[in-house]
Amino acid sequence: MQVPIIDLKTQYNDIKAELDRAVIKALSEGHYINGPEVKKFEEEIARYLGVKHAIALNSGTDALYLSLRACGVKAGDEVIVPAFTFFATAETVSMCGAKPVFCDIRPDTFNIDPAMLEKLVTARTRAVIPVHLYGQPADMDSIMNIARQKGLRVIEDNAQALGAEYRGKKTGSLGDAGCISFYPTKNLGAAGDGGMVVTDSDELSAEIAMLRDHGSVKKYVHTGIGVCSRLDEVQAAVLRVKLKYLEAWNLKRRKNAKLLDSMLKGVGLPYTEEHVSHVYHQYTIRHPEREKFAGFLKDNGIMTGVHYPAPLHRQEVYLKAGYRDILPEAEKACREVLCLPIHPELSSEQLNHMIITINNYRG
Numbered sequence: 295m296q297v298p299i300i301d302l303k304t305q306y307n308d309i310k311a312e313l314d315r316a317v318i319k320a321l322s323e324g325h326y327i328n329g330p331e332v333k334k335f336e337e338e339i340a341r342y343l344g345v346k347h348a349i350a351l352n353s354g355t356d357a358l359y360l361s362l363r364a365c366g367v368k369a370g371d372e373v374i375v376p377a378f379t380f381f382a383t384a385e386t387v388s389m390c391g392a393k394p395v396f397c398d399i400r401p402d403t404f405n406i407d408p409a410m411l412e413k414l415v416t417a418r419t420r421a422v423i424p425v426h427l428y429g430q431p432a433d434m435d436s437i438m439n440i441a442r443q444k445g446l447r448v449i450e451d452n453a454q455a456l457g458a459e460y461r462g463k464k465t466g467s468l469g470d471a472g473c474i475s476f477y478p479t480k481n482l483g484a485a486g487d488g489g490m491v492v493t494d495s496d497e498l499s500a501e502i503a504m505l506r507d508h509g510s511v512k513k514y515v516h517t518g519i520g521v522c523s524r525l526d527e528v529q530a531a532v533l534r535v536k537l538k539y540l541e542a543w544n545l546k547r548r549k550n551a552k553l554l555d556s557m558l559k560g561v562g563l564p565y566t567e568e569h570v571s572h573v574y575h576q577y578t579i580r581h582p583e584r585e586k587f588a589g590f591l592k593d594n595g596i597m598t599g600v601h602y603p604a605p606l607h608r609q610e611v612y613l614k615a616g617y618r619d620i621l622p623e624a625e626k627a628c629r630e631v632l633c634l635p636i637h638p639e640l641s642s643e644q645l646n647h648m649i650i651t652i653n654n655y656r657g
């Protein structure tokens with residue numbers, strides 16, 4: 295039996311009629327950029343997350359970059375980011391000319407460690423980017439407290455956690471700005487690239503809307519140096535169809551996770567905090583012999599992923615820039631984590647095959 299790590303073909307076939315209709319409608323209407331589908335999608339996401347503004351963009355990376363720009367992050371500034379995340383979290387800080395300052399993670403949640411974060415704040419620190427890694431909200435009460443005391447902006451990297459909740463509030467709505475990715479494999483994925491910033495701030499919203507369209511506030515009136523980062527109508531049409539299924543898909547991910555939690559033996563199970571609703575973008579275990587274990591699973595048809603094999607402070611580009619931090623928990627996580635299939639398209643046969651195979655592993 296084969297168990298793929300992600301199954302976008304099955305997802306497409308499950309809702310093919312609706313998706314095909316929406317795409318053909320968007321094609322036939324001929325707006326393509328900044329038309330009614332994008333506007334409606336922005337309104338729907340804003341309502342879903344309980345925020346005032348949503349600005350659709352080309353990618354989650356642009357969402358981070360333009361949020362940082364809108365918060366005034368520039369050369370000479372520092373922005374604190376976790377060392378254990380996707381590269382874009384730090385890359386976008388560097389793109390602003392600022393310095394990413396790498397923070398270690400909590401070993402249980404894999405999210406940024408607030409105790410260390412507090413110690414890393416200097417006179418140059420402008421912002422912090424908590425990442426809701428794997429779909430589990432970061433420790434937002436502590437992070438918001440530190441940020442308020444020290445006057446820092448909080449930009450949530452919500453790329454992996456759309457639909458997750460922290461004390462009953464949706465992630466992305468808790469900081470100054472929330473950044474979403476619609477990369478195809480994310481919990482809400484487009485048929486290509488896409489991203490969005492959500493915010494309650496009129497100022498940040500206006501600034502990001504200006505930056506996404508060549509720094510223009512109206513046609514041929516340019517008040518800033520921006521970028522070209524727009525979501526197109528076809529992607530918005532696809533995303534509007536899929537948004538209707540997001541809650542059900544996230545629920546299925548949680549159910550799959552609960553089953554694995556209760557059945558798996560001999561592996562380090564994921565930990566979930568009390569007051570959060572986790573959306574399991576990834577179901578991440580720890581294993582002391584990860585490569586051997588992953589090879590055994592592969593031999594049995596079960597695909598896995600390693601997110602991430604190296605911490606950001608050990609990436610070549612940051613080593614060259616003189617980073618020599620030692621962040622033991624991020625480094626340990628990079629050696630031990632293994633992401634198992636958890637997507638909503640998994641059948642009960644596939645789940646059972648995973649459970650039996652894993653529990654039969656004898657090293």
Ligand SMILES: *Cc1c(COP(=O)(O)O)cnc(C)c1O
Nearest residue numbers: 353354355380382453475476477
């Ligand atoms: C996917 C991802 C991004 C980048 O999103 P793109 O849409 O691929 O640009 C940023 N941060 C994290 C944590 C991600 O998982």
